[in-house]
Amino acid sequence: MAPVPNLPKDPDDDLETYVGLEQQQAEEQARARGWSTVRSLPPGAIITMEYLAGRLNFEVQDGTVNKSWKG
Structure with a gap:
């Protein structure tokens, strides 16, 4: 059996x-706090629902973060 990879952990x-x-301030702050991937999306964007450890998602409208969630 193959070894389990070391997956990133959520900060x-x-x-x-x-x-x-x-948006820019939020992205910089998230990376500084240890998030390996930061994704900014417009409201209502169609995205895949797979969970990715270490990823932080932002819903951004008019340059401002309205919502944030892990994965």
Whole structure:
């Protein structure tokens, strides 16, 4: 059997702190706090639903984060 890879872990972070921030500021803050992947999406974007450890998603409208979630 193949060894289990070392998957990235989600940082211990309060996701609500990103809501209301400008997109660039939120992305920089997320990377500084250890998120390996940061994805910004427009409201209603069609995305895949697979969970990716270490990824933080932002819903961004008019340059401001409205929602954030893991995976």
